[in-house]
Structure formats: structure tokens, C-alpha cells
Amino acid sequence: MxxxxxxxxxTIGCDGKNTPAEMVARATELGMQAIGxxxxFIVHPKIRESNFYPHAVRGGYSQIYSASFDEIMARFVPIYQEIERVAKNAPIRVLRGLEVDFFPDDKWRQNFERAIGVxxxxxxxxxxxxxxxxGGLRNVHDMANANPEERAHMLNAYWGKIGMAAESGLFTWMAHLDLPRKVGVGIGDEWRIREYDTIAKLAKNNTPIEINTALQPMPYPSHRILQMVAxxxxxxxxxxxxxxVEQIGRFFDSAEQLCTQVGIKNRLSLQKILDFSNKTL
Ligand SMILES: [Zn+2]
Ligand SMILES: [Zn+2]
Structure with missing residues (x-):
């Protein structure tokens, strides 16, 4: 199993296509015991000045980027109320999470802690x-379009930030560790040491990771990183x-096989996630 x-x-309200109720119905149909x-949750004062922002506007998902915490809270409060409402009548457990873009500065952290308090x-x-x-914000597409020297600087900054996120102690787990692989960046063996350093930081701070099956045929993170994780x-x-809804539980079977293949034995249970959250949130 x-x-x-x-x-x-x-979900909708963010860059998803379905309502919380539709997502819960599908997870129930698949026999899941819980969905979150x-x-x-992406807040940065310069977010609208970035190269990618016009693409997000054209793609119709620019609402997921906020320039202030007040702005994002106004958007999230009704989303959370709706999830809460759906959870009350759901046959399975429905949890409220956030996928947070971490920024390593004190002001961000202060505001973030205020937001999660609400x-x-x-x-x-x-x-x-x-x-x-x-001087601005860059994403993986900027990395792909940069010259090799700049790309290496950006990728270094990327791994540095993953390490700092782990050290912040804020997160229940880290998402798609090697996201730049989405655009073919950071694949070379020369990145092994940087990845290894980052995994060491995650381990030191006891921060779990996910296998994210959105990228196929090889999900995030790479085989190389998963071996370090194991x-x-x-x-x-x-x-x-x-x-x-069609993407719920996608490729979970092959992700299980991947765990066995690389020797991952330490699996994060739902209970451990809830225990962690009770302790820190
Ligand atoms: Zn996501
Ligand atoms: Zn993501």
C-alpha cells in the first residue's frame, strides 16, 4: 500500500484548478486517510518588479505573489475558512498547510510568525x-537563461537558501529540493558537494524532505540526492x-519503489507531522 x-x-484561490471540496472528494475516493x-505563501516587496512577473500575469496566476503580509493575509483568511468549513463535513481528515517561500531576513520572519499566529x-x-x-528576485527560468557564471552564482545562492531554511527550524519539511532541475539546471556532478552540504544541514536540523512526483520520469529530488538522504x-x-483532482496520488507507487531502491527507511508518518506541528506551531 x-x-x-x-x-x-x-486549490483555486491559489494556482490550483479545483475547490477544497473537490480535492477532498477525490482523496476520499482514492482511499486516502488525510489530505492537506x-x-x-509567497511575500516579497520586490515581487512585481521581477522578470517572471509579467509571465505570471499572462498565465493568470499572478495572485499567488504578494508584495506585503497584509495583502497575503487578506487572501488567505477566506481560503482557510473555506478549508475549515469543508473539513467539518469531510469523511477523511483535512489539514491546513502552507507552501512557504522562505526569505532569510529578520523582518520577514517577524511578519511570518505574526501571520501563522493568525x-x-x-x-x-x-x-x-x-x-x-x-538586486532583484530570480527564479529557475532566470537561471536557465543566465550565462554559465551567473547561473552558477544563482545555483549556489539557491542551495544556500535551502540550508538556511532548514536552520530556521520553521518547516515541517522541505519541498522539491532540486527545483532547478525542472529547467535542466544543476544536474552536473560538480554540484554533488553543494548538495551534500545542504543534506548535512537538513540532517543536523532534523528537517525532513519530500519526494515530489510532479516532475517525471524522475521526481524531485534526483537519485544522487536521494542516496545522500538515505x-x-x-x-x-x-x-x-x-x-x-486528477493529480492527487500521482505516481505514488513508483515513488514507493524509488524509496526501496535507494534504501530510504525513515518515512515521515502523518502522526509525526502532527506531533511536529503541535510542538512548533
Ligand atoms: Zn506546490
Ligand atoms: Zn512548489
């Missing part, structure tokens, strides 16, 4: 979709990163 809960999912909705999420997924570079005995869970 593959993992029977899914906690990394997105974890919409993007929202009271059940768990927090740490993510790094953006890095601060050259050796460090980091706890692992499987995420589908579903943005629509």
Missing part, C-alpha cells in the same frame, strides 16, 4: 522558488503537488 495521505496540494491543502496552519512546507540575486537517514514523505 503506498502512502495513504497527501499534504502538498493547491498547502497553497503558496492562520494557525497544521504544518509548513518550506520552499525556494525564488532567490535574491543582482545515508543521512532523513525522514521522507511523498507529495504529488496536485494542482487539480
Amino acid at each position: 503506498p502512502q495513504d495521505f497527501t499534504l502538498h496540494t493547491h 491543502i498547502s497553497n503558496h 492562520l494557525k496552519p497544521d504544518y509548513l512546507i518550506g520552499a525556494c522558488h525564488f532567490i535574491e540575486y543582482g 545515508r543521512a537517514n532523513l525522514p521522507v514523505l511523498i507529495s504529488d503537488d496536485a494542482h487539480r
